[in-house]
Amino acid sequence: MSRRKTLDIPLNRTEGDLELRVEVHDNIVVDAWSRGTMYRGFENMLLGRGALDGLVVTPRICGICTTTHLMAAAKALDAVAGVTPPDNARRLRNLALMTEHVQSDLRQALLMFMADFANPAHKGLALYDEAVARYAPLRGTSAVEAIRQTKKILEIIAVIGGQWPHASFMIPGGVTHRPGAVEILNCRMVLRRFRQWYEDQILGCSIERWREVASAADLEAWLDASEAHRDGDVGFFIRFAGAIGLDAVGAGHGTFLSFGSLDMPDATAVPGRGATLLPAGFAAGIEVQPFDGAAVAEHCGHSWFEGAAHPQHPFASQTVPYASGEEQDRYSWIKAPRYRERPAETGPLAEAVVAGDPLFRDLIAAAGPNALARQLARLVRPATLLPAMETWLDELAADDNGGHYQSVASMPDGEGAGLIEAARGALGHWVRIRDGRIAHYQIITPTSWNASPRDDAGVRGPWEEALIGCEVRDAGNPVELGYVVRSFDPCLVCSVHTLEGGRSRGRVRLGV
């Protein structure tokens, strides 16, 4: 007879609105259910409001991705208005979004993911003491320095947005604030210092040297080439993650989705192959297909939402809570978004695969997706973003006549989608305006993709699938499950955060 007990692990560290239930047989996970336990419903909050209100409301969905939601909301309204922001507006929007990305990437890696390297589960490992010295929360050297450095880079958003917090500087047609030459120079200095830290401490080499790493063999050679490479946080991550077998867990479905992001200015020195710096696409394995926005649909069969008989595109779907029974089938406050009826993981690894990054294509081709590759992609994404940020700042400094606003006299009725890449992957806002008011708003966040429950066909969501086969060595401290889920960088929380006298953490229910 099955015996169940509930264990606490800090999946979301302090908030506790993610629950996993896993079924374990002989210490191996054989099934998993991912439950979002919080109804949010921001979409319903927007109905009937003024056409531009998404610019103010949606950045408050999340405390980390404020600029990201602002960007998606602004792009959706760009589409409604039929306007293309001028070059400098694109640069300024991109710079703010990229600042949020690089900040999030390094905080997630050094403060969240690698904090578990200091978990007592790893005490027997030769690298354990060093891991504690580097990543123990609030005292590890790398952890503390990450807090300090990621605090400083935020100044770029404050300058571009004209204020902080609540910088609502993106509007349909462009941006409201054009920084002056001195402000751009200030941003350039902040970025230069951040890059210096990233190269010295995180990579242990220049970005240019890192970008020469184009295969699994190159990665091995890079690691062996220099003590600085091995001692950087990327090098340490590879050594530690390899030692605990993170390259052998967390495979998932092997399908990847990127909405594409960062609109390229018409005239720029930043190299790119298309309209966006990060291309859009869907990949099964490493075979990339063009992205089709019409192929996105939301399933509700296992979610506590009313759903139509068939999955619906976000322009048609609603967010209507439905929690009256059917507990056996419905188990999450997250819908199940699918692309061409398939689940897909999203995030830095998906971006790399879709973009044809040779290192990650090689890693995936050789060993399939895994927690190590997924987390490595996040840790090194700034190596792609930082040089482009520098170039766009230089271009802003050299030409302040590139325009920052394409006039939108009034918002017409219509519908539009703002599809971008958030720090955690594909983010979409779908809006319809009628009589100057919001008649429809749907949002699909990256975690909705990654943490989705089963779809109408009963197919598991990406991290539900990624947990299958994971060994749980100690049911009292199932750190392995945390690595798998956290490699997707879950972000379900952010809307309710009270300071608590006691601790509140995510739970894993182990059937043993």
Added chain:
Amino acid sequence: MGCRARIVCVGNRLVAGDNAGPRVHDHLVRRRLPAGLEVVDGGLAGLNLLRLAEGARRLVFVDQVRGFAPPDAVVVLTREAALAGGGAAGFGHGGGLGYLLAALPAACEGPLPAVRVVGLEAPCTGAAVARAAALALAAAVPQARS
């Protein structure tokens, strides 16, 4: 950053269970504030609020709390007392105030300001919001009280 004191109100004004801080903010900015005092709607900025700790001699956070006092009470806590529950052990995506408070000594550049947390226990009635505003003001600018 030349202010003497800063009150940072934390929370999401769009979420009923988390809007106590913004309500105190709105209460405060409607009145004449002493010179050298800044009142900031910190929203959900979490760890990013570290910037606001720098340059101020006194720093007061206002947020909803749980488990510190009876319902609808308002408490004034030191940084150490606010951390006593141990909720700051890890970094949360919510950017919890506990983590921010714990990180302050290591991450704050320049002198560490004197920190207080004005905490509101649910249900955070209007009277509690007014009380919290007065307590925050007193904690930020003690001489203003007399």
